[in-house]
Amino acid sequence: MADRSSSLPDLPILQFEEKIAETVEKNPVVVIIGETGSGKSTQLSQILHRRGYTKSGIVGVTQPRRVAAVSVARRVAQELGVKLGEEVGYAIRFEDRTSERTRIKYLTDGVLLRESLSNPEFNEYSVIILDEAHERSLNTDILLGLMKRLVKIRSSNLRILITSATLDGNKVSKFFSDCPVLNVPGKLYPVEIVYSRERPTSYLESSLRTALKIHVQEPEGDVLIFMTGQDDIDKLVSKLEDEVRSLEEGSCMDAIVLPLHGSLPPESQVRVFTPPPPNCRRFIVATNIAETSLTVDGVVYVIDSGYVKQRGYNPSTGMYSLDVVQVSKVQADQRAGRAGRTRPGKCYRLYPSIVYQDELPDVTVPEIQRSSLAGSVLYLKSLDLSDIDILRFDFLDSPSHDSLEDALKQLYLIDAIDEDGSITSIGRTMAELPLEPSLSRTLMEANEYGCLPQALTIAAVLSAETSLLPGRSKGTEKKRRHGPDLPDGSGLGDHIQLLQIYEEWDRNDYDIGWCKENNLQVRGMLFVKDVRKQLCQIMQKTVKGTLDVRTSKSRKERRDDYRNLRKALCAGYANQLAERMTLHNGYRTIGFKSQLVQVHPSSVLGTDEQGMYPDFVVYHELVTTSRPFMRNVSAVDMKWVVPILGKLEKVNVNKLSSGGYSQIEEGNDGKIAILPKEDVSPDNVLPANESRIQAARERFLARKAKK
DNA sequence: GAGCACTGC
Incomplete structure (x- = not known):
């Protein structure tokens, strides 16, 4: 360790200072190939600071990880002999250590994306450095697309540096109109x-x-x-x-x-x-x-x-x-x-x-080709960039046509975009929340039904769920289901159980020991508490009244809350509903492409006297492990599902993806081309799907008649 | 009756 700090003046990158400064001066975008140990993360910002770029604005450096943002900022503050949080600061979720004096700012790529919601042109920045871009996180990829657009608008007063790996440096350069690529050797031993x-x-x-x-x-x-x-x-x-x-x-x-x-x-x-x-x-x-x-x-x-x-x-x-x-x-x-x-x-x-x-x-x-894009598409739509449409958006690696369509259909079903693909006012509010769209929508619906405090808890827990419940040992899993201490969701499902667990923790004054006794992951629980607090702060702007966890209620009132919560989840997860088969406990998903799935064995969802699960459920996630499973499942009423069936029939994917302009088409090269609006066929409304939904509706009526 | 790589707003 001491070795590294004493060798500071030898950092390879410092020999390239003149070259870097010169190239940045002449070019709006520069790609830096910096191998491990080159010192790029700590030195690039300081080089630009010495060259005066901090006079006209902030030098921002993104990092894919929180710890990296903090430790690199600390290091740079130390090297410049300033107090962390003043001239040199950092911003990560839940923690902003910057001030008006901050000239060099380290931040996670997610935080920079959030900033662009209120300032899409990043006007306070004179330089943005996307560090570790070769890791190709979803956020970095979106930022790369935004930067490409931004250089055209702010070419005179914004400089962009992208650090990458040897193998794809040229690709990034090509993306930015063949911008220069600088190689900085690392300091690794053979x-x-x-x-x-x-x-x-x-x-x-x-x-x-x-x-x-x-x-x-x-x-x-x-x-x-x-x-x-x-x-x-x-x-x-x-x-x-x-x-x-x-x-x-x-x-x-x-x-x-x-x-x-x-x-x-x-x-x-x-x-x-x-x-x-x-x-x-x-x-x-x-x-x-x-x-x-x-x-x-x-x-x-x-x-x-x-x-x-x-x-x-x-x-x-x-x-x-x-x-x-x-x-x-x-x-x-x-x-x-x-x-x-x-x-x-x-x-x-x-x-x-x-x-x-x-x-x-x-x-x-890249992650963008391996993820659901509903959140990213909604975010881009909320930026209101008049000169781009989501499907014209220029990605370094485009997501597939299927993936964008999937995102649009999902957003339409939860009212975030209208049938033409334009963002709605509901969608705008949803984009403000640091949650997946389904959870944001659930919160808004819950607010209508007066159960927002409880929905906030469920949203916070679900956004951290993997690291919350007991690990994989059989004993603890049993405890989740039958344990004397942990609640069981009252048979209504996993969402309700997660809410009850958090409320129980609240009654125990957020005691760490209580988590340990009940085999709950302490880190995860504390994270949930932070997320919930952050969500409350954002929602408080649009909501009257208190959002406390503690709302002492009667058993009847709690029962009503549970009902309203499941109804709200139904609206937020309109494309994540499933209908049970008539004769056994398997389900088929209700949606554009029906799947045969099962309730995950770890679920606490209750059964009736015949051992049968509810007719309809909402699920948080479909995962394929040994078989396709629904994870985190709760019962819903069939009468909440019917209006959604109607909406499913109406979806016209061509109109949705037109964004009001035109139709998309995937070419042989995998790139997405835009066709003029006249080419959109008016009757291309998923006919096969329509009949399937019709069948579901008939089954539903039959069930109703039977009852 | 099954099982969770790693991040992040």
Whole structure:
């Protein structure tokens, strides 16, 4: 650590100061290829500060992660000898440490996007640096598109710098009309790459063998092993411990084996930062959290399985999945680089070099092509950029036609856009909220029914849900369902249970000990509390009265609230409703493309005397694991569903995507072309779908007659 | 009766 700060004047980037300043002076957009250790994150802002760019405005630097924004800002303040929060500051969610004097501002890309809602031309900034753009977060990609538009408007007084990786620097340059690309070398030690001769039959076994070989044959230095997930990590940790223990005493040095992944409690994560005792080698078995988010010192050997777990989204079915996929070359190189931070290292790739060359994709599929875009589309529509339409929006990598259509249909169903694709006043309010559109819509509907305080809690919990409820051990899962302490949703469903849990925590004065007793993740619960507070502050502007959690009520009043909440969820999740099959507990989703799905076994949704689930449910998420499941499910009334069926019949996707102008069409090159409005066929209204919805309506009437 | 890579507003 001390080494790094004393070597500060040698940072490679400083030798390029003149060149960088000159290029920025002459060009509105510059791409900087800065390898690890080049010092770009801390130095670019200071170079521009020295060259006077902070006189006419703020130099803003985005980071994809909160911790990075904070630590880099702290570092720069220290180097400039100023107090953090004054000339140099940072802004992340829940925490704004800037002042009127701030000239260099580090912020997460999400925060910069939010800022553009109130100031779409970023007028207070003289320079915007999009750092780590090669990570291609959804937010960075949207910002890249906005910046491309902005350079045309503010070419005289705005400078944009984009830092990227070697493999896609030219692509970014091309996107910005062939802007200059500057290469700044990094400060990594050489890393020798060792490939396997063959593909492993089991990369778990192969990692184990390689790790032991290193331990026996190689000089001291820690080993970082990249695996895909918790399961494999736990297995490898225990096998490795066994094998190391069985080695002959004194034949080699001691060893400690540590797991490292996101769902470990923070105190366990910290263990990887404490240096090992002397004559002891550490094996750190990690997910890709160790690829960028956490840096472990002392690593000299890296073992790369070549795989990563990656979230996917299928826009035509609305289904999420988590798949094990091959890493990209960028990722493989990033992993290898983890071995060369302190001295020359070695990286063992558990696959042949031909696989690296011929099979691995150059770069990871950007998040924008793997996510639901409802939120991003609504956000862009709310910016009211008169000169662009969402479907003309120029992305570095366009999302698919299906994905944009999926987003538009979803937004239409929840009244955020009208049938022509124009944003509604409801949509405008929704865009103000830092939530997925369905949750924003639920809040607005709940406000009409007088249950906003409860809906705020549900929205906050759902936006953090994965890290909230007990982990995967069987005992704790049982507790969720039958535990004496935790509420059960009164049979109405998971949304109601989540509300009840939070209210119970409130009654226990937000006690941390209470969370631990009930196996609730402390970090997650505290996050929920912060989110709820933030949502209250935003909603307070449009709402009269108190939004406190504590609203002492009678049993009858609570029952009414639960009913109204489920009704509000029905409006917010109009395209996430499902109808039960007549004879068993399977469901089919109601929507543009019906899917056969099941209630996730962890649900607390109740059944009737015959053991049957409710006729209609609203769900928060569809996930495909072993089978397609609905996660977080609550019962809804069929009479709330009927008006939505009517709306589904009316959707005309061509009109929606026209945005009032024209029709979209996907060309052979995958790019989206705009056709003149006259070419829109008037009767292209999803005929097959219509008959299916008609059938659903008939089934509904039959049910009604039976009752 | 199944299981959660990593971020972020």
